[in-house]
Amino acid sequence: MSDAALSLPPADSLFRRNLRDFRRNxxxxxxxxxxxxxxxxxxxxxxxxxxxxxxxxxxxRLQPPGWMAGGDWAFPFGCDALGRDILSRIIYGARIxxxxxxxxIVLATGVGIAAGLAAGxxxxxxxxxxxxxxxxxxxxxxxxxxxxxxxxxxxxxxxxVLALAYKEWVIPCRVVRxxxxxxxxxxYVEAARALGAGPRHIMGREILPxxxxxxxxxxxxxxxxxxILEASLSFLGLGVQPPTASWGSMxxxxxxxxxxxWWVSTFPGLAILLLVLAINVASQGLxxxxxxxxxx
Amino acid sequence: xxxxxxxxxxxxxxxxxxxxxxxxxxVSLRVSRGExxxxxxxxxxxxxxxxxxxxxxVRPPGKVTGGTIFFDGRxxxxxxxxxxxxxxxxxxxxxxxxxxxxxxxxxxxxxxLGEVLVAHDETLPAGRAARRAAxxxxxxEMLGLVGIPAPETRxxxxxxxxxxxxxxxxxxxIALACRPQLLIADEPTTALDVTIQxxxxxxxxxxxxxxxxxxxxxxxxxxxxxxxxxxxxxxxAGQVVEEGPTDQVIGAPRHPYTRGLxxxxxxxxxxxxxxxxxxGQVPDLVGLPAQCRFHSRCPLALPSCLVEVPMxxxxxxxxARCLRLEEVAA
Amino acid sequence: xxxxxxxxGILLIMLFAVHLQILPVSGRIGYDNxxxxxxxxxxxxxxxxxxxxxxGDTLRHLILPAITLGLPMTAILMRVTRxxxxxxxxxxxxxxxEAKGLPRRxxxxxxxxxxxxxxxxxxxxxxxxSLLGGNMIVETVFGWPGLGRLVVESIFLRNxxxxxxxxxxxxxTYVLLNFVADILYTVLNPRVKL
Numbered sequence: 001m002s003d004a005a006l007s008l009p010p011a012d013s014l015f016r017r018n019l020r021d022f023r024r025n026x027x028x029x030x031x032x033x034x035x036x037x038x039x040x041x042x043x044x045x046x047x048x049x050x051x052x053x054x055x056x057x058x059x060x061r062l063q064p065p066g067w068m069a070g071g072d073w074a075f076p077f078g079c080d081a082l083g084r085d086i087l088s089r090i091i092y093g094a095r096i097x098x099x100x101x102x103x104x105i106v107l108a109t110g111v112g113i114a115a116g117l118a119a120g121x122x123x124x125x126x127x128x129x130x131x132x133x134x135x136x137x138x139x140x141x142x143x144x145x146x147x148x149x150x151x152x153x154x155x156x157x158x159x160x161v162l163a164l165a166y167k168e169w170v171i172p173c174r175v176v177r178x179x180x181x182x183x184x185x186x187x188y189v190e191a192a193r194a195l196g197a198g199p200r201h202i203m204g205r206e207i208l209p210x211x212x213x214x215x216x217x218x219x220x221x222x223x224x225x226x227x228i229l230e231a232s233l234s235f236l237g238l239g240v241q242p243p244t245a246s247w248g249s250m251x252x253x254x255x256x257x258x259x260x261x262w263w264v265s266t267f268p269g270l271a272i273l274l275l276v277l278a279i280n281v282a283s284q285g286l287x288x289x290x291x292x293x294x295x296x
Numbered sequence: 297x298x299x300x301x302x303x304x305x306x307x308x309x310x311x312x313x314x315x316x317x318x319x320x321x322x323v324s325l326r327v328s329r330g331e332x333x334x335x336x337x338x339x340x341x342x343x344x345x346x347x348x349x350x351x352x353x354v355r356p357p358g359k360v361t362g363g364t365i366f367f368d369g370r371x372x373x374x375x376x377x378x379x380x381x382x383x384x385x386x387x388x389x390x391x392x393x394x395x396x397x398x399x400x401x402x403x404x405x406x407x408x409l410g411e412v413l414v415a416h417d418e419t420l421p422a423g424r425a426a427r428r429a430a431x432x433x434x435x436x437e438m439l440g441l442v443g444i445p446a447p448e449t450r451x452x453x454x455x456x457x458x459x460x461x462x463x464x465x466x467x468x469x470i471a472l473a474c475r476p477q478l479l480i481a482d483e484p485t486t487a488l489d490v491t492i493q494x495x496x497x498x499x500x501x502x503x504x505x506x507x508x509x510x511x512x513x514x515x516x517x518x519x520x521x522x523x524x525x526x527x528x529x530x531x532x533a534g535q536v537v538e539e540g541p542t543d544q545v546i547g548a549p550r551h552p553y554t555r556g557l558x559x560x561x562x563x564x565x566x567x568x569x570x571x572x573x574x575x576g577q578v579p580d581l582v583g584l585p586a587q588c589r590f591h592s593r594c595p596l597a598l599p600s601c602l603v604e605v606p607m608x609x610x611x612x613x614x615x616a617r618c619l620r621l622e623e624v625a626a
Numbered sequence: 627x628x629x630x631x632x633x634x635g636i637l638l639i640m641l642f643a644v645h646l647q648i649l650p651v652s653g654r655i656g657y658d659n660x661x662x663x664x665x666x667x668x669x670x671x672x673x674x675x676x677x678x679x680x681x682g683d684t685l686r687h688l689i690l691p692a693i694t695l696g697l698p699m700t701a702i703l704m705r706v707t708r709x710x711x712x713x714x715x716x717x718x719x720x721x722x723x724e725a726k727g728l729p730r731r732x733x734x735x736x737x738x739x740x741x742x743x744x745x746x747x748x749x750x751x752x753x754x755x756s757l758l759g760g761n762m763i764v765e766t767v768f769g770w771p772g773l774g775r776l777v778v779e780s781i782f783l784r785n786x787x788x789x790x791x792x793x794x795x796x797x798x799t800y801v802l803l804n805f806v807a808d809i810l811y812t813v814l815n816p817r818v819k820l
Contacts, residue, residue: 138752139804140797143759148793151781228630232763235632236778251633255767258640258651266640269633276630353724385727392725397718401817402740411736412726454816470726 018213021289028285034278042094050074051085053092054243058083062261078263080253086263089245090271096157096234096246097275101227103161108168109219115169116176117203121184130177134170142167143232150238160239164226175218179211213290220283224276231272247272299366300478300510301327301350301388306363308342308349315582319345319358321534324607327478332504332511334525334542336518336557340578342534343514347480351390352380368477386416389471393483395463399455405466406451409435412473438469442499461492468499475507482514497524518557522546527613530554533579533589536607540614550616550624552594588619596620631760635694635767642690650687652769659683691768695760699753706749711742744815751807758796 022028041048051074060083066073077086119130137145149163183189184207192206233239234248242249247268254265308320320342327333337343349360352372365372367388372380384390392398400408410431413420420430432451439447442465455463464484471479481500485493501524504511513525521528521542528546529539530553538551549555556574576593586604591597601619610616618624643651650656655668659680664671669688672681714720715738723737762774769775773792780788 139801140793141755141758141800143756143762144793144796147759147762147777147781148789151786151789231630232632232759235630236762236766238778238781248630248632251630251636255636258636259644262640262644265633265636269630269636272630272633351725353721355721381727381729383727384725390722390725392718392722394718398722400719400723400737400741402744402815403737404816411728411732415726415728415732456817467722 018289022285025285025288028282028288031278031281031285034274035282038094038275038278039098041091042098045091045095049085049088049091050076051088053084053088053245056082056084062257062264064261065263077267078261080250080264081257081261086250086267089250090247090268092245093247093250093268093271094275096240096244097227097230097272100157100160100164100230101223104164104168104226104230105219105223107161107165108222109172109215111165111169112172112174113176113208113215116173117180117207119173120177120180121199121203121207123181127177130173134173137167137170140167143229146229146233147236147238150233155238155241157240160230160233163233164229168222168226171222172215172219175215176211179214180207183207183210217283217287217290220279220286224279224283227276227279228272298329299326300329300331300368301325302364302366303346303350304364304366306346306349306365307361308345308354309359309361311357311359312582317581318584319534319581320349321584322363323531323534323536324363325529325536325539327510327512329477330504330508330510331527332501332513332525334521334528335512335514335531336516336521336528337531338516338578340533340581341531343531344482346531347390347482347512347514351384351388351480352377353384353390382416385412385471385476386474387476388478388480389474389476390480391464391467391471391482391484394487395467396455396460396487398467399463401455404452404454405439405458406432406435409438409451409466409470409473412470416474434473438473439466441472441503442466442469444469460488461495464488464492464496465499468496468503472503472507472509476509478510478512479504480512480514483516484513485515485517485520493520500524518546518561530557533584534581535589535617537590537618538610538614538616540610540616544611544614550610550614550621551590551618552596552620552624553590554616555624556593588617596623629698631694631698632763632767634697635690635764638690638694639767649690650683652767654687654770655680655684656687691764691770694767695757695764698760699750699757702753703746703750707742707746710745711738714738714742717741740814744811747807747810747814751804754803754807755800758800 057079060075060079061081063075063079063083064071065078066076068078071078075085075087077090080086080089115130119127140148145167146163149166150159153159153163180203189202189206192202197206230239231246231248231251234246235252237249237252239248240246250268251265251272254261254263254268257264303326304324306320306323307318310317310319323342323346325333325346335343335346345354345358348354348358350365350367350372354360360373363373367383372383375383399405413431413434417434420427435451436447439450444450444462444465450458455466458466464487468481468484479500484500485496488496497520500511500513503509513521515521525542527540528542530537530545530551532553538545538549538554540550545554546558549558553574556572559572560574562571574593579589579592587602588594588597588605591601594601596618598620603619605617605619607615607617608621610621616624639651642649655672659672659677661668661671661675661677661680664674668684669681672678672684720733720738723733728737761772762778764770765772765775766778773795777789777792780786780792
């Protein structure tokens with residue numbers, strides 16, 4: 001242990017070694033592939049989707065999946081109550097889930113890093129103000145907070161992103177603040193200060209690169225949560241408005257027909273499960289490789 | 297004096313990513329009843345792992361892979377885990393380097409002291425109330441023995457409410473609660489202030505005399521050994537390199553490593569002269585060749601030293617692992 | 627933990643209520659078992675009415691919603707406890723407890739678990755928030771006339787004062803639950819004083 005600490009390898013090779021650790025983790029790599037498949041699906045939805053996701057046809061109402069009696073392989077996962085193709089709607093729904101997940105995480109991580117760095121580096125009243133805001137936001141249950149905001153702002157894609165990001169930034173902020181507090185006293189930061197570097201240089205160039213890996217790990221884990229939250233909002237009817245396809249609202253649509261048409265809510269739910277599970281497993285692999293403090 | 301603990305050719309290995317680390321490699325030692333043995337060596341020399349092996353407390357990936365550990369006539373490697381548990385704390389007790397981490401922060405001192413009695417003391421009365429009272433009385437007595445004032449109220453407090461020296465005393469009280477025959481004190485003073493170090497060592501020596509128990513004092517401070525131990529054993533890179541009566545070993549070392557350790561202690565009598573540290577580093581314990589391990593740092597090393605060196609007699613009651621032991625004494 | 631709660635609830639309904647038909651689909655009590663409302667708590671009311679069949683029916687209606695709401699939290703707490711237990715077992719005081727020759731059960735449960743539960747309690751307190759939010763989902767899925775569903779329906783009716791009041795009520799409940807967790811925390815961790 002002490003030998004390893006004495007001859008610390010340069011940052012670049014540490015990064016590469018971590019990357020190699022990650023690549024060796026087969027389960028995590030497989031999950032990463034699943035995530036990428038979903039991303040490709042979302043980006044290329046118009047090219048991949050076999051049908052128009054919003055085309056209704058009451059003759060196809062609650063048509064079963066392709067392999068069941070009365071099914072048609074042109075609509076492999078069957079049709080919903082308005083006769084829309086479920087597979088195509090899942091493919092288009094991936095756009096919503098992934099877009100909202102990414103947008104919320106990028107926004108929240110950006111804000112969280114800035115606020116966390118400021119709180120941890122300047123301390124004093126800056127820290128007090130930011131930490132109080134964080135505490136207050138933590139005082140609200142997440143979904144309820146988002147529902148309250150959605151009720152105020154009204155539905156819409158941008159509003160969902162905002163409603164979730166309003167609270168989500170707290171999480172990277174706390175991580176960054178804690179790490180900054182620990183790192184700001186280390187010798188190399190002292191050295192930079194002694195050389196006359198300003199706070200912006202120290203925060204951006206000296207501290208940030210050294211605390212980035214836990215932040216990235218936390219952000220990827222949180223992305224899975226955000227996707228579930230968006231689906232929950234859509235399920236409650238507070239998310240993306242119809243007829244736009246979203247996995248949460250698709251599950252909700254099918255709820256009325258669970259007696260006669262199980263496929264309507266089963267497949268979109270499976271899609272959520274698969275994507276969220278893949279993100280979770282991949283991000284845990286990332287954590288084990290890049291932030292060994294937390295690995296078990 | 298009769299032999300209490302006799303360890304022969306003990307080998308303890310750790311399976312690491314880099315390979316098999318032989319942390320303890322063929323260590324043999326003997327502790328007589330009532331005796332104090334000092335064990336000296338730098339970090340990583342295997343002194344702590346040796347005695348963790350004796351206690352049966354080596355954690356995976358570590359494993360005792362060879363040798364015998366005879367305690368009071370029984371081989372501790374052969375007995376059932378449940379018997380070993382009964383010996384730990386009752387016959388062989390241990391104190392750790394830092395009482396702050398060795399005491400459980402979530403339990404009162406009284407509970408941590410009392411539970412040893414519950415586990416081992418067969419003289420406790422049967423009735424619930426009488427039992428509780430007996431445990432209390434014994435706990436108070438133990439805290440008194442290690443010099444903690446107002447033991448009755450102190451029993452209800454948590455470790456964080458004590459000072460560092462007090463915590464060390466409490467840990468010693470816990471270790472001694474069942475009057476063990478052997479106390480293994482692992483670096484009992486390293487975590488303490490200098491003034492308190494002396495007090496704690498006095499306490500151990502004093503109680504040893506009173507209870508007639510044997511003590512193994514693991515330390516890297518030869519000064520402590522000189523003052524408190526009858527015999528001393530010097531370890532280097534998982535092996536014993538020298539052992540013998542303390543005054544003789546310190547007065548006339550028979551191994552260059554012991555000599556180096558002595559030369560690197562600052563002494564008032566040698567004022568003005570530079571301290572001579574031992575150059576170089578402890579070798580990596582992975583895949584060591586069968587040759588003298590101190591070779592690369594040894595001022596007396598010869599090409600002929602590149603062979604496996606056994607422990608050799610070096611006078612009455614003394615042994616050293618050096619081909620040139622006659623020439624060592626400086 | 628990757629399972630969206632609303633979908634999990636629907637799966638449970640499909641399996642146990644629709645497919646196996648051993649549990650009711652939704653609601654709090656069957657129509658044929660309704661009893662006079664005294665406290666409003668059906669479990670208590672049915673007992674007061676001396677109607678054991680109705681009591682059993684109410685209980686059966688509770689099973690699926692309870693699992694839907696509780697199981698994800700169980701999974702989270704299990705993982706937190708496992709992680710912190712692994713961490714605690716590496717601590718010196720566990721080694722010292724073993725060196726004292728204590729029975730293994732005591733080392734594990736009294737020495738290790740008491741310390742390992744500290745993060746579990748913190749996480750449990752934070753997770754009660756998702757439990758409250760989960761209520762809205764579960765009430766919607768299982769058709770329970772609760773506060774959660776009232777909020778969701780009020781949003782559609784644009785009854786915003788009610789939504790605001792309910793959100794505040796939820797927040798207060800959350801704070802209270804966290805207060806209870808803080809008290810529990812001091813029991814486990816003597817270094818913390820209220």
